[in-house]
Amino acid sequence: MFTADNYIVANSVEEAYELNKARNSTVVGGMLWLKMSNKKFKNIIDLSKLELDKIEETEEEIQIGAMVSLRELETNEILKANFGEAFKESVRHIVGVQFRNCATIGGSVYGRFGFSDILTLLMSLDCYVKVYPTGIIPIEEYAKQKQENEILEKIIIKKHNYNISYLTQRLTKTDFPILACSVAKIDDKYRVSIGARPMRAVLVENELSSNPTEEEIVKLQNHIEETVKFGSNMRASGEYRKLLAKILTKRAIENIGG
Ligand SMILES: Cc1cc2nc3c(=O)[nH]c(=O)nc-3n(C[C@H](O)[C@H](O)[C@H](O)COP(=O)(O)OP(=O)(O)OC[C@H]3O[C@@H](n4cnc5c(N)ncnc54)[C@H](O)[C@@H]3O)c2cc1C
Numbered sequence: 001m002f003t004a005d006n007y008i009v010a011n012s013v014e015e016a017y018e019l020n021k022a023r024n025s026t027v028v029g030g031m032l033w034l035k036m037s038n039k040k041f042k043n044i045i046d047l048s049k050l051e052l053d054k055i056e057e058t059e060e061e062i063q064i065g066a067m068v069s070l071r072e073l074e075t076n077e078i079l080k081a082n083f084g085e086a087f088k089e090s091v092r093h094i095v096g097v098q099f100r101n102c103a104t105i106g107g108s109v110y111g112r113f114g115f116s117d118i119l120t121l122l123m124s125l126d127c128y129v130k131v132y133p134t135g136i137i138p139i140e141e142y143a144k145q146k147q148e149n150e151i152l153e154k155i156i157i158k159k160h161n162y163n164i165s166y167l168t169q170r171l172t173k174t175d176f177p178i179l180a181c182s183v184a185k186i187d188d189k190y191r192v193s194i195g196a197r198p199m200r201a202v203l204v205e206n207e208l209s210s211n212p213t214e215e216e217i218v219k220l221q222n223h224i225e226e227t228v229k230f231g232s233n234m235r236a237s238g239e240y241r242k243l244l245a246k247i248l249t250k251r252a253i254e255n256i257g258g
Pocket residue numbers: 026027028029030031032033034035036047066067070093094095102103104105106107108109110111115116117118119150151152153174175176177
């Protein structure tokens with residue numbers, strides 16, 4: 001378990017950023033990942049007074065505050081109405097309900113974990129992050145960046161006509177995924193994201209037509225084989241993950257009804 005000298009509740013995002021710049025300081029979300037470390041922090045900075053625990057809908061977009069819990073992603077009606085079961089599907093295997101009540105989307109996205117379900121799903125959507133002080137950037141750009149002392153404020157998803165299939169393979173129900181695949185048909189274009197490789201999720205370029213033929217799907221599978229890197233760890237080999245990625249991508253496209 002980590003320890004900290006000071007627990008500071010930030011009054012603004014600017015203040016949180018300034019505090020976070022100091023050596024041995026860190027922002028906290030649900031602290032579920034942080035608690036696994038033995039680090040000694042000077043300051044931990046709590047964002048819970050910044051009203052970042054809301055999911056809001058406008059005509060053009062859905063905004064998800066960084067302090068929204070994974071459980072809220074699972075049960076929220078706005079997300080269900082816009083993205084069907086995709087959010088629920090992406091978090092339902094993560095440990096258990098009590099855990100998901102505490103873990104935040106901010107901690108999950110900032111972490112850019114190589115096993116992340118959330119990042120894999122978000123990458124397949126028309127999605128942006130609002131980061132202080134940088135501003136708004138596409139999630140695929142953020143996913144590639146190093147972790148700095150920025151403050152993640154919101155996840156912004158542009159509204160479209162979405163049809164999403166989110167699939168994972170796990171050794172047991174609540175373990176980390178050994179591969180995650182999210183395919184979103186956005187209006188009539190596809191976005192394909194592969195995560196838990198076990199490296200950060202990546203977007204796979206594709207030339208799928210609105211109703212992909214078998215040939216187009218095979219071409220995409222070959223493209224995955226040639227361009228996406230897969231690694232080995234105690235859960236699975238890179239070769240197995242590559243096979244899974246090709247199979248889950250095909251299955252997800254078929255689920256969408258392409
Ligand atoms: C046992 C276990 C199993 C898990 N299994 C899965 C799984 O199967 N799939 C999956 O996708 N995830 C899994 N996770 C990860 C989990 O879902 C959360 O992503 C993780 O707990 C981080 O969320 P948190 O709110 O607890 O963040 P914290 O632990 O509080 O923070 C994590 C990191 O993010 C930083 N941070 C938090 N919020 C912000 C912010 N707003 N701005 C800037 N930096 C911020 C912190 O400084 C820290 O570096 C697992 C975690 C654990 C501990």
